[in-house]
Structures are given as C-alpha cells and as structure tokens.
Amino acid sequence: MKPVRLTGRAAIGLTRMIGRVTIFAGRGLARVGAHPSELARQMLHIGWLSLPVVGLTALFTGAALALQIHSGGERFQAGDVVPAIVAIGMARELGPVLGGLMVAARVASAIAAELGTMRVTEQIDALVTLSTDPIGWLVSPRLWAGVLCVPVLVGVGDIIGIMGGWIIGVQALGFNSTTYLANSWAYLESWDVVSGLIKGAFFGLIVALAGCWFGMRAGGGAAGVGRATTNAVVAASVGILAANFALTGLFF
Amino acid sequence: MLSVRGLSKTFGPKRVLDGVDLDLATGESLVVIGGSGTGKSVLLRCILGLETPDAGEILWRDRPLAEGRAEFMDEFGMLFQNAALFDSLPVWRNVAFRLLRQMPKARARDIAVEKLARVGLGPEVADLYPAELSGGMRKRAGLARAIAADPRVIFFDEPTTGLDPIRAATINELIRGIVDETGATAITITHDMSSVRAIADRVALLDRGRLRWQGTVAQMDTAQDDYLRDFIAGRARPMARGPALDLAPDPTLGRE
Numbered sequence A: 001m002k003p004v005r006l007t008g009r010a011a012i013g014l015t016r017m018i019g020r021v022t023i024f025a026g027r028g029l030a031r032v033g034a035h036p037s038e039l040a041r042q043m044l045h046i047g048w049l050s051l052p053v054v055g056l057t058a059l060f061t062g063a064a065l066a067l068q069i070h071s072g073g074e075r076f077q078a079g080d081v082v083p084a085i086v087a088i089g090m091a092r093e094l095g096p097v098l099g100g101l102m103v104a105a106r107v108a109s110a111i112a113a114e115l116g117t118m119r120v121t122e123q124i125d126a127l128v129t130l131s132t133d134p135i136g137w138l139v140s141p142r143l144w145a146g147v148l149c150v151p152v153l154v155g156v157g158d159i160i161g162i163m164g165g166w167i168i169g170v171q172a173l174g175f176n177s178t179t180y181l182a183n184s185w186a187y188l189e190s191w192d193v194v195s196g197l198i199k200g201a202f203f204g205l206i207v208a209l210a211g212c213w214f215g216m217r218a219g220g221g222a223a224g225v226g227r228a229t230t231n232a233v234v235a236a237s238v239g240i241l242a243a244n245f246a247l248t249g250l251f252f
Numbered sequence B: 001m002l003s004v005r006g007l008s009k010t011f012g013p014k015r016v017l018d019g020v021d022l023d024l025a026t027g028e029s030l031v032v033i034g035g036s037g038t039g040k041s042v043l044l045r046c047i048l049g050l051e052t053p054d055a056g057e058i059l060w061r062d063r064p065l066a067e068g069r070a071e072f073m074d075e076f077g078m079l080f081q082n083a084a085l086f087d088s089l090p091v092w093r094n095v096a097f098r099l100l101r102q103m104p105k106a107r108a109r110d111i112a113v114e115k116l117a118r119v120g121l122g123p124e125v126a127d128l129y130p131a132e133l134s135g136g137m138r139k140r141a142g143l144a145r146a147i148a149a150d151p152r153v154i155f156f157d158e159p160t161t162g163l164d165p166i167r168a169a170t171i172n173e174l175i176r177g178i179v180d181e182t183g184a185t186a187i188t189i190t191h192d193m194s195s196v197r198a199i200a201d202r203v204a205l206l207d208r209g210r211l212r213w214q215g216t217v218a219q220m221d222t223a224q225d226d227y228l229r230d231f232i233a234g235r236a237r238p239m240a241r242g243p244a245l246d247l248a249p250d251p252t253l254g255r256e
C-alpha cells in the first residue's frame, strides 16, 4: 500500500505544482502592457545584453558542428553535406536549445536573485503598499521580455552559427565560399527556422518564469536567495530540455 | 475607522499575536510599544494583509478591509522597519513612486525633492541610489516615500531607530505635524520613549501577543502596570518573564 500511496501523493503534488505555476504564468502574461517602460528595461537586460554570450555560443557551436559533420560524413563519402547539416542543425535544434540554456544561465539566475532579494528585504511588500501589483510590475515585463527577446536571440544565433560553420568550412575544410553559402540556404526550409524561433519563445518564457517563480517565493535571507537562484537555473535548464523534446515531437 | 478584532498569528509553534483588539479613530495617532520580538511589525503586516492571520478580522470604515483593500492602499503610506527602498530606482523615483502614476515626471520629481527636504535630505540625494545612502538616510528616504502622496492612513515602523537624537526629534515633530495638519490616521511603532511622548495621542503596549495596556500619554505616566513602568523607565527586568515556550528551563541543567 505504501509505495502506491507515496506515488499517488507525489503525482498529486506535482499536478498541483504545475497548476500553480500555470496560473502564475497566466496572471503574468495577462498583465501585458501594464508598464511599458519596465518591459523596455527588461528587454534590454534579457535580450540585448544576452547577445554576446548567445552569439559566441552559436559561433563555436556552428564551427564545431562543421568539423564533426565533415569528419563523420567523410566515412561514407558525404563530406559535402556540411553546409546543409550545419544550417538545419543550428536552426532546428542547436540554436534554440543552446541559446536557451545560455539565457537560462544568465537570466534565470539574475531574475531569481533580484526578485528574491526584493522579497526578503520587503521591497515586494512595499510595492503592495504603494498600490502596485507585483505581478504586473515585476513578473509580467520579465515574462514578456523572455517571450519576445529569446526568439530574436535564436534567430541571430542561427545566422552566427551558420557563419561559424562557414568560416571553418572555407578556412579549414576546403569548401568554396560561395558554394558553401548557397548550399546552406538551398536545403533549409522556412519551417526549420520558424520552428526554432517558436521553440525560442517557449524557452524564453520558461527561463523568465523559473526566475520569477523562485524569486517571488524566496524566503530566509541571503541563503534563501541563493537557493532560489540555484533552483531557478536548474528548473529553467531542465524545463528547456524537456520542452524541446516535447515541441520537437509535436512539430516534426 | 480602523478596527482590529481578535487578531491571532502563529509562526510554527510560536504564538506571536494572541487575540489583539484595537480601535483607531480618524485622525488619531496611536503608538505601539513593546519588547523586541513581541510582534509589533507582524501586527502591521497582518493588518495590511501581507501576512495571513490565523484568526480575527480587520475592519476599515466598518467593512472588512479585505474587501476594500485597493481603496485602502490608495490612501495609505508605510515606512518599513528596514525602509525597503527599491534599490533599482534612484531615491527620487522611490519617493515619487506613487506620484509618477498621477502626474508628469517633472512635477513628481519636484514634490519628491520637497518631501526629501522635509525629512532633512538635500536635493543632491535625489539622484543617488539607495545603496549609496547610510542606514539613517535610507530610513528618512523611506519616510519621505511613505508621506509623498499625502496618505490618509500611515504606518511608521520604528521611524527614529538609527537616527541621531536631533534628527530623531525632527522626525518626531514631522510625524506629529503631518497628523495635525492633514488629519491623517497613524500607527507608529517605536522603542523610543521621546517619540512616544512627541507623537502619541494614545499608547498601546503589546506583550505576549496581547495589548497589555492602552491609554493616553498622561495616563501612561501614572499607570500602575509594573511592566509598563519598567518599560518607560528603561529598567532591567529578570529575563524569566518571556513566554514559557521560549524560556522553558532546560531539564538537564543542574542535575549533576
């Protein structure tokens, strides 16, 4: 009896948790446009300032991918597929996933630490006493900034990743520059790119949501803020990988 | 105007508030005193709904406060014990936080600078960030934020703690002045007996989760309650008078 009961309890707990997080996300997203200036500020932090790290990640990934595909493809005389595979691989999978994970590391932690500190120093209570809904003022701009910015980051990452592959292809693998680029586009379908951008929107939501959820619930001083930050990054990363699997299954 | 009925709050095994009853008339200035850790801050937080009480109700204008919380907050200002300034915003935006939604930026800033001046902070402070202020300056900036939009109800949690005696006296006068000028209703928490005398229309002593004594300042000086008299005079008392729960003697002591 006992294992059954424990499993049941865990399942109920998990369902309840998912329900709470969903309601939280829904409330945050519903307050769209309540504070445009805050949204702009968050887009700067979440989008613009993440460009370097996402760009570098994409550059190195595209370059490494080109080397791998080349050496793997050579085994059955198919080294020529490098441009197409790099483009498809970046757009469909690596751009969104690695971009999302880098944003998770950078942004989920920052959001959780900031909101957590605000929670434990009573700044969130102070918002309430100033007739300001913390969800509208703090959570909503961050969620929307994640949803709006991460697809753009993914798009930029796709391009930089393909460029990384192109540099290696031309400099090290003996491809002709023009043919490489032509072959990159030739086999790439628009859905490859669009599906990656849609993934990016979900990943952006997951990242911001994890940061906000754990930050808003932080308690217990500096140690509590530290725990919230760790939990946010772990939840965002695992959430991205799980959502990636689900969305890939759904899309293709 | 504001009534608290049978308010109780426990944290785990710890009973912090145990049936607090309190009535506040419009324009009245109540000062709550009591030992450190007796639940004064928790009392304010429960009234505001920042903490969920276990029992009891809060009435505002004869209606449950929970029903009209938004309207209550629109006319409300609070100084938190640790100031709770928004550290992502410069001081003037903290002070003008509510005003910025009601008026153009330039006017909100002017009012913020004027309120900062009232708490003894110069215009050069306006563009600093809270992290660049001293503890006492933060407290005063928090006070400026609390009074910025001319609230009808104000809570001050230890407004003079961490201030030098002259500043403290100025702040006491300021609070009394605001209550007199604007007819605002105020609850002030303090440990400072000179604040009590300067600010209070009525004094309430919180002890072991209840209001042990209430009365005017004049009544306070002639009260017979021995704990209150020691409190006013600042006399040491045997520590054994805390709640039994906290200070139950260790049964292993003195056995050997």
Ligand SMILES: Nc1ncnc2c1ncn2[C@@H]1O[C@H](COP(=O)(O)OP(=O)(O)OP(=O)(O)O)[C@@H](O)[C@H]1O
Residues within 6 Å of the ligand: B011, B016, B034, B035, B036, B037, B038, B039, B040, B041, B042, B043, B081
């Ligand atoms: N979030 C919380 N979780 C657990 N216990 C709490 C919490 N908040 C307050 N307490 C407990 O409630 C009691 C009253 O706290 P409160 O902050 O109201 O004290 P206080 O009367 O304001 O003291 P001081 O004068 O030192 O500010 C304390 O013993 C504290 O340990």
Ligand SMILES: [Mg+2]
Residues within 6 Å of the ligand: B040, B041, B042, B081, B157
């Ligand atoms: Mg306190």
